[in-house]
Amino acid sequence: MDFGFGEDQELLRATTRRFLTEHQSLADVRRSMEEADVFDAGVWRRGAELGWTAMLIPAEHEGGSVTDQPLVDLVVLAEELGRELNPGPFVPCNVVADAIARFGTEVHAKEHLPRIALGEVTCAWCLSGDASPDPSAVEVRATRAGDGWRLDGVARYVHAAGDAALLLVTAVGADTGGVVNFLVPRPSAGLSERVLTGLDLTRRFAEVRFDGVSLPGNAELAGGWPVVERCLSLATVLQAAESVGAADLLFTSTVDYAKKRVQFGRTIGSFQAIKHRLADLLIELEGMRAAAHYAALALGDGLPDADEAVATAGAYVDDAFAHLSGEALQLHGGIGFTWEHDVHLFVRRAKVNQVLYGDGAWHRERLTRLVEAAAAPAGGA
Amino acid sequence: MDVIIPPIPDTYDAYRATLRSFIAGHTPTLQWKQRTGLRVPDDKADVELLRTYARAVYDAGYVLDRFSTGRGDPYEQRILEQELGAAGVPHVLGNPLVAGALKHFGTDEQRAVYLPPMARGDHIWTQLFSEPDAGSDLTSLQTRAGRDGDDYVVAGQKVWSTWAQWSDFGYLLARTEPVEGPAGISAFILDMRSPGVDVRPLREMTGTTDFNEVFFDEVRVPAANMIGAPGEGWRVAGASLAEERSGVGGGGGGADPVQRLVDVARRHNRGGRPAIDDSAVRQQIGTFAARARIQRHLGQRMATKAMTGQITPADAPLSKIWFSELNLEMAEAALALQGARSMAGESDELTFEDGRWQDAFLYARAWTIAGGSNEIMRNLIAERGLGLPREPRGQS
Numbered sequence: 001m002d003f004g005f006g007e008d009q010e011l012l013r014a015t016t017r018r019f020l021t022e023h024q025s026l027a028d029v030r031r032s033m034e035e036a037d038v039f040d041a042g043v044w045r046r047g048a049e050l051g052w053t054a055m056l057i058p059a060e061h062e063g064g065s066v067t068d069q070p071l072v073d074l075v076v077l078a079e080e081l082g083r084e085l086n087p088g089p090f091v092p093c094n095v096v097a098d099a100i101a102r103f104g105t106e107v108h109a110k111e112h113l114p115r116i117a118l119g120e121v122t123c124a125w126c127l128s129g130d131a132s133p134d135p136s137a138v139e140v141r142a143t144r145a146g147d148g149w150r151l152d153g154v155a156r157y158v159h160a161a162g163d164a165a166l167l168l169v170t171a172v173g174a175d176t177g178g179v180v181n182f183l184v185p186r187p188s189a190g191l192s193e194r195v196l197t198g199l200d201l202t203r204r205f206a207e208v209r210f211d212g213v214s215l216p217g218n219a220e221l222a223g224g225w226p227v228v229e230r231c232l233s234l235a236t237v238l239q240a241a242e243s244v245g246a247a248d249l250l251f252t253s254t255v256d257y258a259k260k261r262v263q264f265g266r267t268i269g270s271f272q273a274i275k276h277r278l279a280d281l282l283i284e285l286e287g288m289r290a291a292a293h294y295a296a297l298a299l300g301d302g303l304p305d306a307d308e309a310v311a312t313a314g315a316y317v318d319d320a321f322a323h324l325s326g327e328a329l330q331l332h333g334g335i336g337f338t339w340e341h342d343v344h345l346f347v348r349r350a351k352v353n354q355v356l357y358g359d360g361a362w363h364r365e366r367l368t369r370l371v372e373a374a375a376a377p378a379g380g381a
Numbered sequence: 382m383d384v385i386i387p388p389i390p391d392t393y394d395a396y397r398a399t400l401r402s403f404i405a406g407h408t409p410t411l412q413w414k415q416r417t418g419l420r421v422p423d424d425k426a427d428v429e430l431l432r433t434y435a436r437a438v439y440d441a442g443y444v445l446d447r448f449s450t451g452r453g454d455p456y457e458q459r460i461l462e463q464e465l466g467a468a469g470v471p472h473v474l475g476n477p478l479v480a481g482a483l484k485h486f487g488t489d490e491q492r493a494v495y496l497p498p499m500a501r502g503d504h505i506w507t508q509l510f511s512e513p514d515a516g517s518d519l520t521s522l523q524t525r526a527g528r529d530g531d532d533y534v535v536a537g538q539k540v541w542s543t544w545a546q547w548s549d550f551g552y553l554l555a556r557t558e559p560v561e562g563p564a565g566i567s568a569f570i571l572d573m574r575s576p577g578v579d580v581r582p583l584r585e586m587t588g589t590t591d592f593n594e595v596f597f598d599e600v601r602v603p604a605a606n607m608i609g610a611p612g613e614g615w616r617v618a619g620a621s622l623a624e625e626r627s628g629v630g631g632g633g634g635g636a637d638p639v640q641r642l643v644d645v646a647r648r649h650n651r652g653g654r655p656a657i658d659d660s661a662v663r664q665q666i667g668t669f670a671a672r673a674r675i676q677r678h679l680g681q682r683m684a685t686k687a688m689t690g691q692i693t694p695a696d697a698p699l700s701k702i703w704f705s706e707l708n709l710e711m712a713e714a715a716l717a718l719q720g721a722r723s724m725a726g727e728s729d730e731l732t733f734e735d736g737r738w739q740d741a742f743l744y745a746r747a748w749t750i751a752g753g754s755n756e757i758m759r760n761l762i763a764e765r766g767l768g769l770p771r772e773p774r775g776q777s
Contacts, residue, residue, distance in 0.1 A: 003685035270770035275763035290678035364667025
């Protein structure tokens with residue numbers, strides 16, 4: 001039994017940390033966050049050389065993982081990117097690459113995967129009108145037009161859509177009412193987006209409009225709703241790992257602050273009221289870590305309890321991160337309320353992660369259904 | 382990364398079948414109503430039946446590693462834990478905490494004399510650690526053991542000793558050295574039938590008697606019964622307490638408690654519909670389910686860290702808090718789901734599941750307090766895990 005990272009994964013962690021410290025640290029992200037765009041295509045390409053988008057792509061399409069557990073490799077990367085509140089499209093690129101590798105045709109794979117793996121193309125996933133993972137929330141309609149399709153409607157809160165050259169678009173078929181997924185190049189005629197001002201200052205989200213976007217018949221990614229489910233599971237795990245990395249850094253710096261900050265002639269970390277709150281945050285952080293790591297393992301290796309494991313991560317991790325970041329801010333006192341201090345950037349990141357890829361309530365309902373299915377049916381009263 | 386425990390090979394089916402039929406043939410029928418938690422029979426005849434059962438199991442060659450200086454076949458050990466655990470009666474009598482102390486600090490002779498009878502149910506053990514004025518602050522314990530020739534003479538009082546009313550031996554911490562604090566403490570094996578030992582059963586808020594007070598009036602203990610060296614008792618205890626905390630962390634057993642809760646929600650109404658259909662209830666169950674799964678994963682991570690030598694001082698306290706608070710909250714939620722029915726007392730015919738949840742709710746406080754209260758656990762996490770300053774000692 002081994003629930004830790006291997007040597008190769010620790011090496012990947014160290015390399016990634018060094019790279020980010022040198023090329024896109026949180027200080028760098030801070031400098032760019034008040035500009036229109038936070039995405040740095042140059043850094044992204046070099047990150048791709050380190051495997052940021054390659055792990056879930058087969059070797060014949062320029063991909064490859066560090067170990068035979070690519071999802072665990074990705075967790076290492078996600079944690080490191082999370083520590084620096086990286087703005088890049090790490091989650092959507094890997095989600096879209098995985099969807100193409102699993103559900104796409106050979107033509108899709110040849111056309112898109114090498115370019116995603118090399119960092120030449122970044123991706124975004126247009127899920128629904130309010131970002132919730134529910135077929136009834138999908139607001140893009142797909143109408144058959146000759147041999148192809150025509151898309152109309154809107155998707156909102158789409159991470160990195162303003163930088164992406166390839167969109168995965170979840171739509172509803174006008175004829176069947178069922179969910180259909182498409183690969184849409186950007187730019188395309190009739191496709192436009194408005195980048196939102198966001199609560200999370202370190203990432204950019206967009207509202208994407210489809211106004212008669214016409215697509216060839218082979219733009220469809222076969223599979224319907226199960227494609228969305230797979231994408232959601234993967235996004236949930238990767239985002240959870242990112243939250244773990246961010247929470248870990250924030251927690252450590254909060255403990256350091258409590259050891260240094262002196263009031264009433266003692267460090268505030270010597271007060272039991274503070275010590276116990278920090279102890280509770282460590283408990284929360286370790287819970288987040290255990291949930292995220294197990295979910296990655298279970299989903300990656302196809303364990304029988306993968307659905308429960310992913311739902312557990314979704315039900316716990318981002319809500320815990322939001323709580324932890326709020327506590328970290330409170331424990332910093334006045335300095336934490338300033339613009340210059342980084343803690344609010346973590347609070348903002350956490351608040352947004354809470355509502356992406358299914359919020360906590362959505363995952364808790366899912367988990368309850370899975371538990372119900374496993375529980376023996378009700379007996380007599 | 383891997384948490385898959387290798388499946389037990391088919392070749393062990395015969396071992397399991399033999400064991401299972403052996404257990405079925407020897408499981409005693411007890412008068413005692415069993416409850417959740419570490420509970421103690423209230424009837425001497427039941428204790429004797431359990432001793433006979435433990436003896437039969439041991440004599441048939443079924444010995445758990447915790448009572449042995451060697452290591453059994455790992456698959457057989459797993460099967461043994463599973464089947465004995467499923468038998469419905471306790472297979473470990475008394476508090477076996479001293480086994481770890483003897484393994485790490487005892488002499489060969491002590492191990493040879495005490496481990497086998499402990500496994501065989503011949504010796505029931507109790508733990509003599511806490512005192513009325515030394516609970517969370519255990520190093521301030523005041524029970525003294527003064528050297529007198531080849532003996533130590535013990536005077537003082539202990540409390541919260543599980544199984545003491547039926548025990549043959551006690552695992553005692555007493556002050557032997559003329560210094561305050563941990564350095565003055567030594568660990569002993571104490572014969573509970575020695576003159577001057579007075580055990581007074583303590584009735585707890587559950588209405589049951591799972592703990593005792595123990596008084597020592599000039600009790601003589603041979604110096605050879607010390608575990609480890611004089612003044613080493615705190616280290617001896619620390620090693621075994623860490624084991625207890627991780628054990629407490631894994632406590633419970635039996636059916637998945639979240640599934641039990643689903644059953645409660647299916648069988649009680651809220652607003653004229655089964656409570657399980659209420660979205661607030663579903664959210665609460667989802668939260669518990671996530672926390673219960675994470676509890677398992679924390680245990681798996683701890684096992685990995687133990688193997689790679691990466692255990693931190695925060696790990697065991699963290700698991701203990703996680704488990705004990707979840708356990709309490711789930712018992713509270715189960716009672717709330719039952720509405721006014723939860724007010725029926727444990728023995729009333731109106732209770733659900735024979736009052737299981739009323740008792741679980743009351744007993745849950747044993748987990749949040751025993752083995753070091755959760756407040757002490759938070760101090761340990763903050764001080765030893767995070768390196769924050771220690772609590773100042775007051776002047777008394």
